[in-house]
Each structure stands twice: as C-alpha cells, then as structure tokens.
Amino acid sequence: xxxxxxxxxxxxxxxxxIAIGFGAIGAAVGEGYAASQAAVAIGRQPDQSGDILKLMxxxxxxxxxxxxxxxxxAMLLLFTQQPPxxxxxxxxxxxxxxxxxxxxxxxxxxxxxxAAACVGTARQPAAGGRLMTNMLVGSAVCQTPAIFxxxxxxxxxxTDFSDRPLSPTWAAxxxxxxxxxxxxxxxxxxxxxxxxxSCEGVARHPANAAPVTxxxxxxxxxxxxxxxxxxxxxxxxxxxxxxxxxxxxxxMALLASGICMGLGAFGPGVGEGxxxxxxxxxxxxxxxxxGELTRTMxxxxxxxxxxxxxxxVIALIMIFVF
Amino acid sequence: MAxxxxxxxxxxxFLGAGIAMGLGAIGPGVGEGxxxxxxCExxxxxxxxxGLITRTMxxxxxxxxxxxxxxxVIALLLMFVVV
Numbered sequence: 001x002x003x004x005x006x007x008x009x010x011x012x013x014x015x016x017x018i019a020i021g022f023g024a025i026g027a028a029v030g031e032g033y034a035a036s037q038a039a040v041a042i043g044r045q046p047d048q049s050g051d052i053l054k055l056m057x058x059x060x061x062x063x064x065x066x067x068x069x070x071x072x073x074a075m076l077l078l079f080t081q082q083p084p085x086x087x088x089x090x091x092x093x094x095x096x097x098x099x100x101x102x103x104x105x106x107x108x109x110x111x112x113x114x115a116a117a118c119v120g121t122a123r124q125p126a127a128g129g130r131l132m133t134n135m136l137v138g139s140a141v142c143q144t145p146a147i148f149x150x151x152x153x154x155x156x157x158x159t160d161f162s163d164r165p166l167s168p169t170w171a172a173x174x175x176x177x178x179x180x181x182x183x184x185x186x187x188x189x190x191x192x193x194x195x196x197x198s199c200e201g202v203a204r205h206p207a208n209a210a211p212v213t214x215x216x217x218x219x220x221x222x223x224x225x226x227x228x229x230x231x232x233x234x235x236x237x238x239x240x241x242x243x244x245x246x247x248x249x250x251x252m253a254l255l256a257s258g259i260c261m262g263l264g265a266f267g268p269g270v271g272e273g274x275x276x277x278x279x280x281x282x283x284x285x286x287x288x289x290x291g292e293l294t295r296t297m298x299x300x301x302x303x304x305x306x307x308x309x310x311x312x313v314i315a316l317i318m319i320f321v322f
Numbered sequence: 323m324a325x326x327x328x329x330x331x332x333x334x335x336f337l338g339a340g341i342a343m344g345l346g347a348i349g350p351g352v353g354e355g356x357x358x359x360x361x362c363e364x365x366x367x368x369x370x371x372x373g374l375i376t377r378t379m380x381x382x383x384x385x386x387x388x389x390x391x392x393x394x395v396i397a398l399l400l401m402f403v404v405v
Contacts, residue, residue: 186351248325249405252333256340260397263344271355278359282366289369296365296376300358303383307347307390314343314397318336322401 005084008092015096016077019153022100023070023107026188030063030111037115041122051128052118058132059114062139066103066110066146066188073099073153085162090170094177095153098234101181101262102149105188105269109142112196120203127206134202134213138195141220145184145191145227152180152234165244171251175258176237179315182262183230183269190223190273197277201284212284215294219276222301226265226308233261233315240319250322257318264311271304332405339400346393353386 038056042049073095082088117135121128156177161169198216202209237254245251279297283290361379365372 190355247329247332249329249332249336253336256336258340259337260340260344263341264347267348267351268355269351271351271353271358274352274355275358275362278362278366282362286366286369289366289372292365292369292372293362296361296372296379297358299376300354300361300379300383303380303387304351304354304358306354306387307350307393310390310394311343311347314339314394314401317401318340322336 003084004086007086008082008084008088011089012077012082012092015092016074018096019070019077019100020067020074023067023074023103026104026107027063027067028107030108030114030192031060033111034059034063034114034118038118041118045122045125048122048125051125052121055117055121055128055132055135056114059110059117059135059139062136062143063107063110063114065143066106069146069150070099070103073150076157080157083162086166087161087164087170087173090173091156091161094173095156096177098149098156098177098181099153102184103146105185106143106146107188109188109190109192109195110139112192113138113142113199116196116199116203120199124203124206127203127209130202130206130209131199134209134216135195135199137213138198138216138220139192141217141224142188142191142195144224145188148227148231149180149184152176152231152238155238159238164241168242168245168251168254171255172237172240172242175255176234177258178255179230179237179258179261180234182259183227183265186266186269187224187227188269190269190271190276191220193273194219194223194276194280197280201280204284205287208284208287211287211290212280215280215283215297216276218294219272219280219297219301222298222305223269223272223276225305226268229308229312230261230265233257233312233319236319253318253322257315260311260318261315264308268305268308272301275300275304335400335405339397342393342400343397346390350387350390354383357382357386
C-alpha cells in the first residue's frame with residue numbers, strides 16, 4: 001500500500017518534468033530562429049556584426065525568460081514538499097501542465113521580433129536604436145501569456161485546497177491549469193508575428209516608426225484577449241468553492257471547461273496575429289492607408305475572435321449551469 | 323463511490339462537448355486570421371478599393387466560420403439534448 005505522501009511526491013516530480021520539458025521547447029525554437037536570421041544578417045553586412053550580435057543577444061534574453069519561468073516552477077515542484085493530501089496530486093499536475101504549455105507560445109513568439117530586428121539592422125544600420133526599442137516592446141508583450149501561466153502556477157502551488165471537497169475540486173484545479181496553459185500558446189505566437197512585421201516596418205521606413213509601433217501594440221493587444229479568457233476561466237475554477245458531489249459528470253464538466261477554453265484560444269490567437277502582421281507590414285509601406293488598414297485589421301480580428309468567444313461561452317455554461 | 327451508467331455517459335458527453343468546441347475553434351480562428359491578413363495586404367496595395375475588399379473578406383470569413391458554428395451546435399447538443 002502506497003501512502004498519500006508518496007503519491008503527492010510522485011505527482012510533484014512528474015509535473016516538474018512536464019513543466020521544464022514542454023517549457024523548454026518554445027524558447028529554444030524562438031532563439032534558434034533569431035540566431036539563424038542574425039547569421040543571415042551578418043553575412044549580408046559583416047561591418048555591422050557588433051550591433052547585430054547585441055540585438056540578437058538582447059532578443060534571445062527576452063525569449064529565454066519564458067523557459068526560466070518554467071525552470072522556476074520545476075525547481076519549486078522538486079524541492080518544496082506538498083502536504084500529504086490527495087488534492088495535491090492534482091495541484092502539482094495542474095501547475096506543471098500550466099507552466100509547461102504556457103511557456104511554449106511566448107518563447108516561439110519572442111524569437112520573431114528578435115530575428116526581424118537583426119535583419120533590419122543589416123538593412124538600415126541607422127535605425128538601430130529605434131529597432132531595439134520596438135523589438136523590446138513587442139517581445140515584452142509576447143511574454144504576457146507566459147506570465148499569466150506563471151501566476152496561475154504560483155497560485156495553485158501556494159493555495160491550501162485541503163479544506164475543499166476532493167471531488168469535484170481535483171477536476172476544477174486540473175481544468176484551471178490546462179485552461180491557462182493551453183490558452184497561452186496561440187496568443188504568444190500571434191503576438192510575435194505582429195512584432196516581427198513591426199520590426200521589419202521600422203527598418204523599412206524609420207521615419208514611420210511611431211505609427212507602426214502604435215499599430216503593433218493595438219494588434220498585439222487583440223491577440224492577447226483569448227489568453228485572458230483562459231486566465232478568467234482558471235480564476236473561476238480556482239476561487240469558486242464547488243459543493244461536494246458523488247457523481248462523475250460534475251468533475252468531468254469542470255475539467256472539460258478548462259480543456260475547451262485552452263484549446264479554443266489557440267486558433268484566434270494565431271489568426272489575429274496573421275491579421276495584425278499584414279496590417280503593420282502594409283502600414284509601413286503605405287502610411288496613407290492607415291485608417292483603412294486599422295479598420296480592416298480590427299474587423300477581421302473581431303471575426304476571428306468569434307470562435308474563441310464560443311469556447312468561452314461553452315466553458316462558462318459547463319461551470320455555472322451543470 | 324459507485325459510478326452508474328447514466329452518470330458515465332453524462333461525464334463522457336461533457337468531455338466530448340469540451341473537446342468538440344475547443345478543437346473546432348482552432349481552424350476558423352487561423353483561417354479567418356489569414357483572410358484578414360490578405361485583406362489588409364490588398365488594401366495596402368490599393369486603398370481605393372477598401373470597401374469592396376472588406377466586403378469580400380467578411381463573406382469569406384462568414385463561410386470559414388461555419389465549421390466553428392457546427393462545433394458550437396454539437397457541443398450544445400451534447401450538453402443539453404443528448405443527456
């Protein structure tokens with residue numbers, strides 16, 4: 001007979017592996033892409049190698065932060081022992097899944113602006129300073145979904161759930177981890193696409209840097225909305241106390257609401273990123289079309305958002321109706 | 323805790339509804355985003371035709387949306403009608 005503390009420890013160690021295993025994917029891909037484009041840029045303009053190397057390293061450092069969050073959560077899971085209560089098996093798993101998947105999109109996304117800034121410096125050496133600013137702002141926004149995941153993982157690990165009924169709380173907690181974790185992937189990648197186009201645009205016409213950066217921020221803000229829906233569902237699942245139940249259908253509804261919102265946030269996040277990318281790209285080429293471009297971008301993004309809203313509605317029905 | 327057949331079916335229906343709506347939302351989201359991105363490109367090249375381009379974009383997106391609505395309908399059916 002295995003005692004409860006052993007189950008909790010086993011779950012905690014397995015979750016540490018999930019957190020850093022999945023959490024390492026995104027940053028590595030993003031940084032590799034940035035390095036590949038930096039090599040291309042230095043090949044084109046060997047005289048600028050110092051500036052390009054600096055931009056590459058700064059951009060990679062921002063992309064790295066997502067996987068450092070995952071490392072922190074993995075370390076916490078390894079070295080802090082959770083109390084012997086069955087609910088903590090679910091808590092550890094949820095924290096690991098949340099941070100592991102949550103770091104993926106932000107890591108990949110932050111690599112895009114770093115790569116575009118390196119190529120842009122080779123093309124337009126005089127724009128170096130403005131490119132650096134634009135890249136930092138863009139990749140900082142890309143990191144927000146990873147920070148949401150970190151917040152949820154910390155709340156899960158440092159909240160005492162032992163006074164809640166085991167069923168359905170185990171499913172609510174697991175659903176909360178899955179919701180924010182999966183919902184962070186799409187917006188992270190989408191925000192990176194917008195920031196990439198913005199860095200290219202600043203390099204193309206440094207004089208248009210201000211409107212290009214502004215449209216980038218607007219486009220990125222819209223891509224982040226589905227990550228916020230995921231965060232919202234997680235908060236409801238964590239902080240609402242669900243009455244004890246003997247059935248299997250109630251916990252499964254709570255788990256399914258997290259899966260629904262997590263998966264449903266991916267498509268709108270990436271799609272709105274594509275829309276924002278093209279709008280920012282063409283604003284830098286044709287500044288006179290700013291009004292039409294902004295309007296079309298927002299209308300197109302609003303339509304792409306609709307399926308994310310359907311997922312939110314289904315998730316809320318599963319939490320509050322059943 | 324004894325699990326009854328009807329309860330198990332209900333649990334599976336909820337899980338199915340969540341997966342249906344979650345996965346079903348991915349395709350329309352990406353597809354409509356690509357449509358919007360190409361519309362922005364077209365307007366950037368030819369701002370004079372902005373009205374026509376936006377109209378075409380919206381019609382195309384509405385068609386791409388249909389599979390997302392199928393997922394929504396199936397999810398609602400699973401939650402309210404089947405069980």
